[in-house]
Amino acid sequence: MPGISVDRRALLGTTAAAALGGMLTGFGTGKLSVPAASAAEPGYRPFYGKYQSGILDRHQAHAVFAGWDLHWREGSKKDQLRAMLQMITEDAARLASGRGVLADTEPEMAQPGCELTLTVGLGQSLLDVAGHGQIGTLPHFAGDQLEQQYGQCDLLIQFCAQDPTVLQHAVRAVSKNLRGLASRRFAQTGFASPGVHGFRNLFGQLDGVNNPEGEVRAEAVFGQPGWIENGTTLALRRFEMDLDGWDEVDTAGRDHALGRRQADGSPLSGGSVDDPVDLAAVNGLGLPAIAANAHVALARPGSADEVMHRRGYNFAGQASGLLFASYQRDPATSFIPVQHRLAAADALNTWLKPVGSGLYAILPGVAEGGYLGEQLQM
Amino acid sequence: MTVATKKISRVIAVLAFSLLAFAGSISAANAHDQLIGSTPKDGATVKQAPEDITLEFSGVLQSLSGVDSTVVSLTLDGEKIDAEAQTKGTKVTITPAQELANGEYQLAYRVVSSDGHPIENKIGFSVDAPQAEPTLVSSSEPAAPSETAGSADEERGQNPVQELGSSVSPVIWVIIGVVILGGALGVLAKFMRQSK
Numbered sequence: 001m002p003g004i005s006v007d008r009r010a011l012l013g014t015t016a017a018a019a020l021g022g023m024l025t026g027f028g029t030g031k032l033s034v035p036a037a038s039a040a041e042p043g044y045r046p047f048y049g050k051y052q053s054g055i056l057d058r059h060q061a062h063a064v065f066a067g068w069d070l071h072w073r074e075g076s077k078k079d080q081l082r083a084m085l086q087m088i089t090e091d092a093a094r095l096a097s098g099r100g101v102l103a104d105t106e107p108e109m110a111q112p113g114c115e116l117t118l119t120v121g122l123g124q125s126l127l128d129v130a131g132h133g134q135i136g137t138l139p140h141f142a143g144d145q146l147e148q149q150y151g152q153c154d155l156l157i158q159f160c161a162q163d164p165t166v167l168q169h170a171v172r173a174v175s176k177n178l179r180g181l182a183s184r185r186f187a188q189t190g191f192a193s194p195g196v197h198g199f200r201n202l203f204g205q206l207d208g209v210n211n212p213e214g215e216v217r218a219e220a221v222f223g224q225p226g227w228i229e230n231g232t233t234l235a236l237r238r239f240e241m242d243l244d245g246w247d248e249v250d251t252a253g254r255d256h257a258l259g260r261r262q263a264d265g266s267p268l269s270g271g272s273v274d275d276p277v278d279l280a281a282v283n284g285l286g287l288p289a290i291a292a293n294a295h296v297a298l299a300r301p302g303s304a305d306e307v308m309h310r311r312g313y314n315f316a317g318q319a320s321g322l323l324f325a326s327y328q329r330d331p332a333t334s335f336i337p338v339q340h341r342l343a344a345a346d347a348l349n350t351w352l353k354p355v356g357s358g359l360y361a362i363l364p365g366v367a368e369g370g371y372l373g374e375q376l377q378m
Numbered sequence: 379m380t381v382a383t384k385k386i387s388r389v390i391a392v393l394a395f396s397l398l399a400f401a402g403s404i405s406a407a408n409a410h411d412q413l414i415g416s417t418p419k420d421g422a423t424v425k426q427a428p429e430d431i432t433l434e435f436s437g438v439l440q441s442l443s444g445v446d447s448t449v450v451s452l453t454l455d456g457e458k459i460d461a462e463a464q465t466k467g468t469k470v471t472i473t474p475a476q477e478l479a480n481g482e483y484q485l486a487y488r489v490v491s492s493d494g495h496p497i498e499n500k501i502g503f504s505v506d507a508p509q510a511e512p513t514l515v516s517s518s519e520p521a522a523p524s525e526t527a528g529s530a531d532e533e534r535g536q537n538p539v540q541e542l543g544s545s546v547s548p549v550i551w552v553i554i555g556v557v558i559l560g561g562a563l564g565v566l567a568k569f570m571r572q573s574k
Contacts, residue, residue: 249495252496257494285500286486287498
C-alpha cells in the first residue's frame with residue numbers, strides 16, 4: 001500500500017501542528033487526528049504522534065494484552081533494549097498501517113482496516129535497565145490469589161482492533177520477531193462491545209459509566225506529574241468472576257452490590273445513568289440509597305488525583321471475568337489507593353478472584369523516524 | 379397453520395411463560411430471609427428504656443470481612459439518634475449511643491442475606507418509663523418483674539393501666555389509651571395478615 005506512507009506523513013504534520021498549538025485542549029492524538037486519518041485511510045489509526053494510540057481513543061472491540069520476559073545476552077543491556085524497541089516500533093508502525101511485518105509469512109492478514117493499535121509499555125525492570133523513570137510495581141492487594149502466568153512482566157504490548165483475525169495476526173507477527181529476545185508469559189485475550197455508557201461486563205453490569213472523557217481523561221492519563229512527559233502508566237489486573245455464584249444473586253442483590261442498576265446503569269441515588277453517584281442520598285426509610293460498601297461507593301474517585309481512565313475487556317474460556325486495564329499518570333495517587341479500598345470492602349469481592357496483576361510504564365509517542373523509548377535517552 | 383392460529387398460539391405461549399416466570403419470582407422472593415422477631419417488638423411500648431435493640435432474621439446474614447453490610451437508622455420523633463449495629467449470625471444488635479428517653483422510636487434497617495439480597499424495613503416502638511422514680515426499677519420492689527412482663531401484657535391492654543399509679547395526670551391517660559388502642563390494632567392487623 002504505497003499511498004499510506006504519504007498519508008501518514010500528512011497525518012504526522014497535522015498532529016505536530018496540533019501539538020505546537022497547545023494540544024491539551026481535551027482531546028488526545030486519536031481524536032485530533034480523526035479527520036486526517038479518515039480522510040487518508042478509514043480503518044487505520046495513527047501510529048505516530050505525541051501519545052501512543054490505544055489509550056485516549058475509542059475502545060476497540062477486541063484486545064490482546066501480551067507480556068514478555070527478556071533474555072539478556074552478553075554485552076550492554078541498554079543496547080539490547082534499544083534494539084528490541086526499535087524493532088517493535090518498526091513492526092507496530094507497519095501493522096498499524098495495514099502492512100505485514102518484515103518477512104511476514106501472511107501479510108494479507110495485516111491488510112484489512114480494523115483500527116489496529118499497538119501500545120507498548122515497560123515494567124520497572126526495564127526502566128531500571130534504561131536508567132530512566134520510576135513507576136514501581138503494584139503492591140499486594142487484599143484477596144489477591146495471583147498466578148505466576150498472569151504476573152508482572154518486563155514488556156507489555158496492548159493490541160486492540162475491531163477484528164479478531166487481524167488482531168491475532170499482529171500478536172503472532174510481533175511474537176515471532178521477539179522470539180529469541182524474550183519469552184512470552186501471557187497473551188490475554190479480551191472482548192467488549194462499547195456503547196454510549198461503557199460496555200457490559202460478564203456480570204451484566206455497565207462497566208465504565210463514570211469513565212472520564214475529553215479533557216478530564218487526557219489530564220488523568222497524560223497530565224503532570226507523570227513518570228515522563230507524554231507517557232503514562234497501565235495497571236493491568238485479571239479478575240476471574242464466579243458466574244455460577246452470581247447466578248444466585250437476584251436483581252436487588254446485584255444492584256445493591258454495585259450501587260447502580262443493572263438494567264440501565266443508573267445509580268441507586270438517582271434515576272438516570274447520567275445522574276451522579278450521591279453517597280449522601282437516602283431512600284424512603286432514611287437509609288443510604290447506595291451502601292457504603294457498594295462497588296461504586298468505593299471506586300468513585302475521592303479527588304481529581306484519583307481519576308483514572310479504564311479501558312478494560314471481558315475474557316471467557318476455562319474461567320471468565322474482567323481484564324481490568326486502567327491508564328493513569330500516577331498510580332500511587334489513583335489506581336493503588338482506589339484498589340486498596342475496593343480490595344478491603346467491595347461488596348462485589350464475594351464473586352471476584354484477582355489472579356493477575358501488573359504495572360507498566362507506557363512510553364511516549366514518537367514521530368516517524370523515531371523509535372518508542374527514544375525519550376529514555378539510553 | 380393460519381396466521382391467526384399462529385398468533386393465538388404465540389399469545390398462549392407468552393401467557394404461559396409469564397405465568398411461569400411470575401411463579402418463579404414468587405418462590406425466589408420467598409427464599410429470602412425475613413425479620414422474624416425483635417426486642418422490643420414492632421409496635422410495642424416498653425416501660426424501661428432498652429439498652430439495646432435486637433432484630434432476628436430467618437437466616438444467617440452477610441457479614442463480609444472489613445465491612446458491615448447492615449445499616450440502621452434510629453430516630454426519635456424524626457430526630458436521628460446515634461446507634462451502632464452489630465451483625466452476628468441471624469441477629470443484629472443495635473446499641474444506641476445514649477439512654478433512650480421516653481418517646482416514639484423508629485428503627486429503619488437494611489441487612490443483606492447470605493445470598494446477597496438486601497432486606498430493608500422498619501419497626502416502631504415507644505419508651506414510656508416512669509419519670510419520677512427511674513432508679514426504683516433495679517431495687518427489690520416486686521414491681522420490677524411484672525414490669526418486664528408488662529411489655530407483652532400491654533398489647534392485650536390490661537396491666538399497664540393497673541400499674542400506673544393514681545398520680546398520673548389525665549393527659550397521660552389519654553396517651554396511654556391511644557397507645558393501647560394502636561397496639562391492639564397492630565396485633566389485630568398482624569393476625570389478619572397471618573391468617574390470609
